Amino acid sequence: MDKVIFSFLGTTLDAGYSAGRWERWRPTIALCQQEDMIVNRLVLFHGGGHDSLLKLVIEDIHRISPETVVEPVRLQIRDPWNFVDVYSALHDFVRRYPFNTEDFEYLVHITTGTHVAQICLFLLIEARYFPAKIVQTSPPRNSKRVDKSEVAIIDLDLSQYNQLASRFDEERKEDVSFLKFGIATQNSRFNATIAEIEQVALRSSTPILLTGPTGTGKSFLARRIYELKRAKHQFHGEFIDVNCATLRGDGAMSALFGHVKGSFTGALQARGGYLKAAEDGLLFLDEIGELGLDEQAMLLKAIEEKRFFPVGSDKEVSSQFQLIAGTHRDLSQDVKDGRFREDLFARINTWLYSLPGLKDRREDIEPNLDFELERIADQLGKKVRFNSDAKKSYLQYAMAGTTEWAGNFRDLSGSLLRMATLANSGRIDEDNVSVEIQRLKARHQTINSDLGVDESGNSHQDWLELRDRIDPFDQVQLAYVIKVCKQSANLSDAGRNLFQQSRKDKKMSNDADRLRKYLSKFELSFSQVKEW
Template identity: 80%
Template sequence: MDNVIFSFLGTTLDAGFSAQRWSRWRPTIALCQQEDMLVHRLVLFHIGAHDALLRLITADIKRISPETVVEPVLLRMRDPWDFVEVYSALHDFARRYQFNTEQNNYLVHITTGTHVAQICLFLLTETRYFPAKLLQTSPPRNPQRDDSSAFAIVDLDLSQYNQLASRFEAEREEDLSFLKFGIATQNAAFNATIAEIEQVALRSSSPILLTGPTGTGKSFLARRIYELKRAKHQLQGDFIDVNCATLRGEGAMSALFGHTKGAFTGALQARAGYLKAAENGLLFLDEIGELGLDEQAMLLKAIEEKRFFPMGSDKEISSQFQLIAGTHRDLSQDVRDGRFREDLFARINTWLYTLPGLKDRREDIEPNLEFELERIAGQLGKKVRFNSDAKKIYLDYAMAGSTQWAGNFRDLSGSLLRMATLADSGRIDQPLVQAEVQRLSLRNQGSEQSALATQSTLSHPDWIALQTQIDPFDRVQLAYVIQICQQSASLSDAGRSLFEHSRKDKKTPNDADRLRKYLSKFDLSFSQVQGW
């Protein structure tokens, strides 16, 4: 394959017209003096102000390397130190040039030219506009001994460097773990979502829209994205967290966009507003679907132009911020119903991610337990752990298909907080778990009637007499069984509800018989407890 080199004419290092020039190191000439590399074609960039030097260099190369074809390329630019001008000229050249990677080996020489030119060549090679490797030349170590000048070739394809590739992969895994708070989540769909969010967060400043039921962690994830971008020096400002459901009427405009003194009754002082507070940072607008249409229109302008009018002002102000929006609503339906602006939805919908509810991520409940307990330890000032048997009972209930978790991770956190608060000696034991399971079951039933029925059971004379004769653990478990019996139409129905998980392992489950035997341990019957 022929070696084709792209290089700038060195107006300083290559200069020299006297015979003494041959005793000096001239990078462009040195390129063609390498014993281990024949230059078949040298594409020599210049700006036209050094025509005499260009002709001399071309003649000297023909003298020392007749096989080398020099192709001068005039780049029309006024200032070789202007980054935009130099990059644009080189970019235009690279897009026009007919590369043939099957026949030619391309190298980009970054020793000559201004520092700006060298940077531009590096960037265009790194992004593969020049499908080439970098070439760096240096003077001989001992010119007095006629040592040849040195050259080094650098391949910017990082996939060729296993050590670097491994390092970057490890760094990305750290970023993914950071976004997930270090929780070893197991849900494949959720992990795939977080993996793409990590890429988007570090590569784009476009708005991100997080959807999903209440309590799925949209606010937590938005803050984590901000912290990741700030750690990578992509943001310098603050994280501004706004719940749009709390903004109403005139106060919404003022809160978001600020106001001048006297803009409305009660505006005794000027206010910057949330958008200005988020300058150079990240603005998280949770429940964005609750904003009014007027606020939506102003927000659209602020997102697109980064400029807006505070209330009462005829002077625009600017704020560079990144937006993450959150909602539990179906905004596409709200657009059809006229409740949400179609143009704003299109603008914030560039990157749309739906966070699944806890019922769709049941395999992630167990890895979240330790994380939540660590967080709760900070609130309570004490470490709390599950006893192994109690943990199994709790997980069996938490991961069961009938457990709804309407508030998602917010409900899970609240459940753990209750048990941790009541845990003696920092241990969550079986009685605590049984009581919490009963409490959660009542909530899952979703009716006050269930709670009233339970209160009636707990005050029944037969129950009061019985609970003084049994262990606390049996007391909690039996109270829950009685509650299910009272809510079921038959013994079999109650058995199916109570043995939902374990019955799957039996070839011929007899739920009614199992429940009947359990009640008989306490000298009770199904019809008896239904009458309490």
């Protein structure tokens, strides 16, 4: 295919008007002197002001390579050392140029031009605005003949380089592992979420919204994202972690946006506020759904414009920060109920990630044990490990479908801390595990009691109202009946489970009818309690 080369006129390297110029290495001329590379068309960029040099270079190219058509292109560049000016001019050119990759091979010569021009060409090639490879010329090393200059062609399609592709893939895996604290998690949903967050975090500064129950690690993940981006030199500022549930009343505005001296009673000195403290860094607003509507309005402006008014000030201040928000609430429902601004919700949920609770990641409990024990070792000043049988017993309970972890990984960490503290000689044994399991069961019963959940295993409003109207004796008996009904496939199955002994003694023959009559005493049906 015919070769088309794009190049800048070298106002210094290509210069020379005397006959001695043929003894000097001039990159643009040398490009057309290669015996094994015919240049069919040379698009020669210039900024004007060097008409005599441009004319001479074109004449010299025609002399040594008559088959080369030189097409001078003047670019409107006010300052050749201004990145925006140069990139804009080149970008405008490539968007208009009629590239035809089926009939022509395109090369971009990056030896001439300012360093700014070379960088802009490189970026445009990498982004495939130029569907081209790079060509670079250099003076001959072992010859005095300038027509023997060296030419190197570089393809920026990195996907063709298996070694580089493998290296990039390994680096990505390292970054994903970093976000997971090096824990070999097995939950496919969680792993896919973290893999995408890694890409988004390094490629975008758009707000990220992390949702999920309390204790799923939203704050830990936000800090890890900050540390990853700081390691990649994308942040130079601080990580500011704010729990919005702790911001109340008039102090919320001041805490977030700062205030000027004397703006309210007690404002003895100016305060910068959390948004200003997060400049060139990351602001994590946990439980963002707890903010008042006024704070939400000011936050929206600060996110969009990176400017805001401190309390009591008529002068705006600026702060460039990235926002990560966290919540356990259903913000979409809060928007419908008027508790959260629709425009702010739309602005912060471009990247929305829901972190699953521990009950949905039971396969990740075991990988987290060693990580948590390492963290606990820093607190206690000693290393603690499980005995093999003790670990097996603990995992059997922890991973059981009936075990509830209301506080998710926060509860798991607390459980391990208790066992590690009470362990003798740095080993958690079966006695430690047995005591801890009983403690967890007792805590579970206490929490359920506080929530109005009883042996029936539910807190349905209809049941709670009925329970308050009947005698304690009936409460206990009916709660157990409801629990069995919920676990049974149908009325007959529930009757068989409830009246096993009666069936053996043949006192009653119709278990389903007996259960139906029992429920009717409370004006209930099997289908009704099954839904509780």
